[in-house]
Amino acid sequence: HSRLSMAGKRVLITAAGTREPIDPVRYIGNRSSGKMGYALAQVAAARGAEVVLVSGPSSLPNPPCVTVKRVETAAEMRDAVLAEFDAVDVVIKAAAVADYRPELTAQQKIKKTEDMLTINLIKNPDILRELGQRKKQQLLIGFAAETEDLLAHAQEKLIKKNLDMIVANDVTLPGAGFNIDTNIVKVIHKNGQVEALPQLSKYQVAEIILDKICAILTKST
């Protein structure tokens, strides 16, 4: 099916959550498994795209025919993404990047001597927002995991980060969100058009997202 072929296209995908170290043995993390991003990478590669997957820690195996770069922190993810960005046609940011990291990482394991322990957190760079400011030919697709006001928050992110499309999921719904094989998403386009998809496997969601990306790529060439 040539309409859906991605031969000759270079696609950068991020997946899984980042880990922000507190000390040599502890970190701040989140519940992202990487399943959505790995499904996207696998499907894009199966359609003939040249795929680089920048992944936070995940127990998933490397998808076939995909170049995988494993990172831990948001800062490492940013470096890996920026190294690829200029050369790609499409970026899909399915990673759950930590918004904050510990201000200081202890060099030794923190001992349980105090009754109360405070860890100062400082803001991480917003990788996608930076890409939105730099973008030239690239199509930029973001994800928004929300627990309330799904559409409003996702629409705001699409505009603020200068995206072409955002995939919003309410992570409180059964059948959606973290560490399961299905998702329930709404796809929001730059022109404001919203499409609500039913509960689907993450592979089916990946196929639909990539269909939409292919349609945009076909229109713009």
Ligand code: C5P
């Ligand atoms: O965290 P937030 O809801 O703003 O995430 C929306 C999108 O921005 C996601 O695609 C996520 O991968 C990306 N993001 C990022 N860098 C951050 C935070 C989020 O690239 N520091």
